[in-house]
Amino acid sequence: MENLNIGQHISRRYNEELEDIRNRVLAMGGLVEQQLKDAMTALEKRDAGLAAQVVERDCEVNAMEVAIDEECNRVLARRQPAASDLRLVVAVIKTITDLERIGDEAERIARMVSTLVREEHSTRLFTQIRNLGHHVSSMVHGALDAFAHLDTEKSVEVWSEDRLVDDEYDSLMRELMTYMMEDPRSIPSILQAMFAARAMERIGDRAGNICEYVIYLVKGKDVRHTRVDKSG
Template identity: 60%
Template sequence: MERVSGQHISGQFNEELESIRNRVMVMGGLVEKQLEDATTALIKQDIAIAQHVVMSDHKINALEVSLDEECTQVIAKRQPTASDLRLIMVVIKTITDLERIGDEAERIGRMCLHINQTGAQKSQLASLKHIGRYVQDMLHEVLDALARMDADAAVRIAKMDEGVDREYESVMRQLMTYMMEDVRSIPGILDIMWSARALERIGDRCCNICEYIIYYVKGKDVRHTSIEAMESLVQQKR
């Protein structure tokens, strides 16, 4: 994560912020891996990978707790203001969303194990391939934008969420048709639906992180505003 200003009287303060930023990116990397593994496990019905996903979530949780603690200590000791304070705020909010994306990945992992019992055809699971790929790309790009604190990229990525929503609706319609065609498929299809919902929610959380990036760069909270408002803010006064 790049900073607007890197000048501090205290070199140690600089190091602390640097360490926090690095650890957020490490956390992001872990979350990205979990999502990738969870999606692969689900689509290929790979039980070993799914179990690994479920067993690995605790690492993300531990990073969230320790980063929160670091941020609180930096506020108490260093009394950050302006862009340094915004950075800390962005970290506090971002790690909550990253942790929840990790939870959704874990949920997909569990769903994969459950599907093993309820039964679902690989052809039905394949309907998640596209949305899975799309959401993974979105997360990858948002982490990249976060590393560079790139507000333009943040707007572009936030726009991708419409695509996720469209794909989600289309997957749900298709899955509902399968259900109606064969009643016995209902339990398995429901698991696939929960997984689709988890992917859709991850898209929403990526959008949240986009909003934090814009807040850091522009100093303005754009949550609950339109994508057009975000875009025109980012384009203002270069």
């Protein structure tokens, strides 16, 4: 397998274009991370004002995805990249799609907050999903760190966390169902908690996807639907 040659082209402008694309992905990732953090804080504190800010900023995430996608298309048209350069562009296009969807899930969580402010019993119930939220937030951060450093070992580590998130999600859903059966008055709040938990579980899936793209970029292997191997 050939080594990545990002930043090693004869054309300085080409080097700059590829590096700019990577930097813009990381900037988008930083914004998405902040969106997720603020959505989780708004959910825990039932802060409708902060939730509204998350919803309003979603357009920024969308705009960044469009801009990066357009730049990738320009590189494909002008440079006709091959080998590792082509893998970089493909990995970026896929990564920004998952980042945009993580942003959508953060917005979805934030939109739930406005319906919870008036729910008397929601604080106790939504405290139960805090650990899940922190877990998937850590996965997103780790996936972006792996992308920044082209770190396949970190990618495998983060990717493996998705199974734990799935188990945590299943356990939480059983717990929320128990609450709902014990106190029918809490059903509206519990349903919102279930929707939020489902959004978080999907965020974990998206973070895992980004890790798969890093492995593809570095090693040229498509590891979707397979068992990831550190030594492959």
